[in-house]
Amino acid sequence: MTPIGSLIAGSLADFVDGIVAAIPRILSGIVFLALAYVAVRVVLAVVRSSVERMYVGDRELVGDLLVTILAVFLWFGVALTFLKVVGMGEIAASLGTAIGFIALGVSYALSEMIEDTVAGVYLLRDPDFNVGYRVEAKGVTGTVAAIELRKTRIDTDGGDRIVMANREIESRWTHDVPDAEVAPEED
8 A cells, every 4th residue: 555545544544533532522512411401491481471470561571681691691601511511521611611601701791881870679678669650860850661671761840851871770760758757747
């Protein structure tokens, strides 16, 4: 056999040996993905049903946000674990580190939006801040028309609708309590 022929034959044999060695890892990866798919779907269904009972009406946005964040983390963990199962642990570690740095950069770039969203969650959960309530925030007095994750809409007495970032409202606001709601003072 010529040197080129033996080189090709040796390369082909190494390639076939590599495929044969990879088959158990690939099968393990497929089984893992099937089990992980079922597990993630069950976890998300349980969490979604619990969250739907806690957050009803205009607060469904908070529940949807929580379920989405959980789903992203679970599927990312499944992807990294799958890479580890099929023998690519170093790639999984590198990918996890790289995504961590990217997430850090994105969170810094979107810090005000994240602050608005967190403040929106607090406002949506606050029993003293609801649609229809009269409030004063940042010099604006009016009736809360809508509370969203990032913005709140307030209708002023002058007929204007003011849209404010939730981070601006959540830090300092007051609720105008009608006289009928105020408890009489005892002597």
